[in-house]
Amino acid sequence: DAMVIQNPRYQVTQFGKPVTLSCSQTLNHNVMYWYQQKSSQAPKLLFHYYDKDFNNEADTPDNFQSRRPNTSFCFLDIRSPGLGDAAMYLCATSRSSGSWYEQYFGPGTRLTVT
Amino acid sequence: SQQGEEDPQALSIQEGENATMNCSYKTSINNLQWYRQNSGRGLVHLILIRSNEREKHSGRLRVTLDTSKKSSSLLITASRAADTASYFCATDARGAAGNKLTFGGGTRVLVKP
Numbered sequence: 001d002a003m004v005i006q007n008p009r010y011q012v013t014q015f016g017k018p019v020t021l022s023c024s025q026t027l028n029h030n031v032m033y034w035y036q037q038k039s040s041q042a043p044k045l046l047f048h049y050y051d052k053d054f055n056n057e058a059d060t061p062d063n064f065q066s067r068r069p070n071t072s073f074c075f076l077d078i079r080s081p082g083l084g085d086a087a088m089y090l091c092a093t094s095r096s097s098g099s100w101y102e103q104y105f106g107p108g109t110r111l112t113v114t
Numbered sequence: 115s116q117q118g119e120e121d122p123q124a125l126s127i128q129e130g131e132n133a134t135m136n137c138s139y140k141t142s143i144n145n146l147q148w149y150r151q152n153s154g155r156g157l158v159h160l161i162l163i164r165s166n167e168r169e170k171h172s173g174r175l176r177v178t179l180d181t182s183k184k185s186s187s188l189l190i191t192a193s194r195a196a197d198t199a200s201y202f203c204a205t206d207a208r209g210a211a212g213n214k215l216t217f218g219g220g221t222r223v224l225v226k227p
Contacts, residue, residue: 004156041220042220043157044217102159105158
């Protein structure tokens with residue numbers, strides 16, 4: 001089945017130790033998104049790729065970076081995780097045809113910072 | 115601030131009852147979408163309603179949209195225990211750059227067997 005896959009599902013990292021979360025998709029969608037979701041809150045968009053074009057949200061901290069080496073894969077790099085970065089990180093994809101689209105989400109990676 | 119605000123924040127009902135939740139938003143939209151999130155999982159798209167539509171049905175789901183009031187409602191009829199989840203509305207703001215959605219705070223629904 002076509003899907004969005006996130007690895008790992010659970011990630012524990014130490015304060016200040018760089019960490020990379022990965023996302024892959026078999027849907028061949030040209031748009032990929034990264035969201036941060038803290039407990040009982042709405043998903044918050046960090047950035048998205050429209051094909052190779054990177055679009056950063058204005059309030060996304062510089063500590064968060066992303067790479068998209070090809071259509072199928074996208075990575076979220078947190079350069080120096082702080083305790084406040086503990087959250088669920090959700091990857092999503094969508095087509096970009098017209099304005100009528102839905103987003104397909106992966107299961108998420110829960111990040112713990114110790 | 116969030117584009118979408120939802121109420122109630124939490125809802126507890128018995129199996130078989132209907133569940134209604136509301137979403138308000140602030141700016142003009144192209145469409146409004148509803149998503150479900152089971153605990154600790156990703157979001158699943160439920161239904162999309164366009165700005166020129168007033169009502170839409172999908173199985174046991176009924177969504178309404180009132181663009182004059184900038185509000186939408188999601189009704190789940192004959193609820194089941196498996197409907198226990200958080201429900202989020204999301205708006206695709208008209209004129210926004212790129213294909214971005216802004217999510218509301220969500221309604222946590224508990225369906226008791």
